[in-house]
Amino acid sequence: MSQRVHTFILILGSWTLGGLLGEIAQADEVLKHLVRAEETLSEIVQKVIPGRIWGPNGALQRTLALNPGIEDPHFIYPGQTILLAPSTETAPRAPAAAPLAEAAAPAAVATPIPASIATELSPPQTLELGLDYGFVTVTATDIANAARATLRSSYSLAPSLRWTQSWSSGFRTAFTFGLEKIGFEPSTNPAKTLGETSKTLTRLEIAGSLPIGERIHLGVFGGYGKKLFVRALSNTQVGIDAIAVPTFGLSAEAKLLTQGRSALGLAGTFAYVGGATTDGYVVSSGRVYSAGGYYEHRFGAANASAARFTFGFSSRRQNTSLLELNQDQWGAGFQWSLPIFTDTSSDQTQEKP
Numbered sequence: 001m002s003q004r005v006h007t008f009i010l011i012l013g014s015w016t017l018g019g020l021l022g023e024i025a026q027a028d029e030v031l032k033h034l035v036r037a038e039e040t041l042s043e044i045v046q047k048v049i050p051g052r053i054w055g056p057n058g059a060l061q062r063t064l065a066l067n068p069g070i071e072d073p074h075f076i077y078p079g080q081t082i083l084l085a086p087s088t089e090t091a092p093r094a095p096a097a098a099p100l101a102e103a104a105a106p107a108a109v110a111t112p113i114p115a116s117i118a119t120e121l122s123p124p125q126t127l128e129l130g131l132d133y134g135f136v137t138v139t140a141t142d143i144a145n146a147a148r149a150t151l152r153s154s155y156s157l158a159p160s161l162r163w164t165q166s167w168s169s170g171f172r173t174a175f176t177f178g179l180e181k182i183g184f185e186p187s188t189n190p191a192k193t194l195g196e197t198s199k200t201l202t203r204l205e206i207a208g209s210l211p212i213g214e215r216i217h218l219g220v221f222g223g224y225g226k227k228l229f230v231r232a233l234s235n236t237q238v239g240i241d242a243i244a245v246p247t248f249g250l251s252a253e254a255k256l257l258t259q260g261r262s263a264l265g266l267a268g269t270f271a272y273v274g275g276a277t278t279d280g281y282v283v284s285s286g287r288v289y290s291a292g293g294y295y296e297h298r299f300g301a302a303n304a305s306a307a308r309f310t311f312g313f314s315s316r317r318q319n320t321s322l323l324e325l326n327q328d329q330w331g332a333g334f335q336w337s338l339p340i341f342t343d344t345s346s347d348q349t350q351e352k353p
Contacts, residue, residue: 030066035080038214038258041073042124043170048084126337128162132310134331136182140230140238141324147233149192151240156331157181164337170211172219178203182228187238195239201226209251215265219251227273227316229283230323243283246274261298267310268292273318286318286325308335 033044042053042060049059064070066083076082136153160178167173180201187194203225209217224246231239249271257264268291276283292312299305311332318325 031084033082035076037078124166125341126164127340128337130160130335132158132331132333136329139326142233149238152185154183154185172209174207176205199242215255217253222248245276247271263296266293282321284319288316290314306337
């Protein structure tokens with residue numbers, strides 16, 4: 001009887017110890033992720049580890065502590081294996097080495113996080129400076145007598161300033177302020193003159209976009225800014241106005257080809273343009289669409305400086321109570337983006353034995 005009791009106790013103890021060790025192993029579970037093309041470290045961490053991503057003791061910082069071979073979080077490459085700890089509290093404990101006789105454990109030394117790592121530990125933000133150059137054609141038809149006038153620009157110069165923020169799950173927001181100076185060619189009809197030979201347009205815009213897969217971004221945007229309108233067609237003069245109207249639309253961007261830090265893609269928008277009321281006429285709602293391509297190159301890290309070259313076409317259809325108006329525009333542009341608000345303060349530290 002005593003032997004049976006001892007056997008039962010041994011079986012029960014083994015089962016209990018095995019369950020306890022299983023729980024410890026599960027708590028210290030480490031996942032391996034094989035990096036794919038175009039992935040960034042912050043995107044990988046967001047997919048696997050819940051909770052806060054950036055900041056001290058955030059998921060990204062714990063992942064870097066678990067992967068000492070990653071000296072710069074901006075530089076990971078396809079085929080690289082990264083260890084991830086799904087725990088939301090702390091990184092898994094490394095197996096304890098057997099203690100050496102009469103050897104004191106080394107004291108932890110607080111060392112500043114390198115600037116490149118501190119950049120990735122904060123939500124990336126960039127400032128983009130842009131300059132577009134193109135040509136505009138405006139066609140106006142008088143509703144009453146079907147008289148028509150076609151205005152062509154000698155140039156269209158549009159500088160812009162954009163502040164972009166990247167958040168969890170790849171969501172991006174952007175605030176844009178833009179100017180556009182349009183100079184018109186002289187009238188081809190000697191009997192008619194232009195009331196003004198140039199116009200300056202301004203706009204404010206806010207936008208948000210979300211990645212769909214690895215190559216596509218879909219977004220929404222809204223803004224308020226001035227658009228070109230023809231005031232009236234008389235026998236001797238064509239008047240030009242700049243009227244402020246709201247705009248709301250959808251955007252899409254797709255990468256077609258990537259090679260290293262360079263990418264080639266397509267982009268397009270479709271927007272609703274609201275109406276307005278002036279002293280002499282009423283502006284109806286209209287629509288505008290655009291399509292084009294881009295070439296982008298990043299200089300170093302995923303959130304480092306980047307240059308983008310764009311080209312495309314846009315078309316707007318918007319009538320007034322006096323005229324039918326069509327505006328077509330061709331152009332190309334250059335944008336240069338720089339990382340800003342980088343937190344490199346020395347109070348962010350990581351433990352290093």
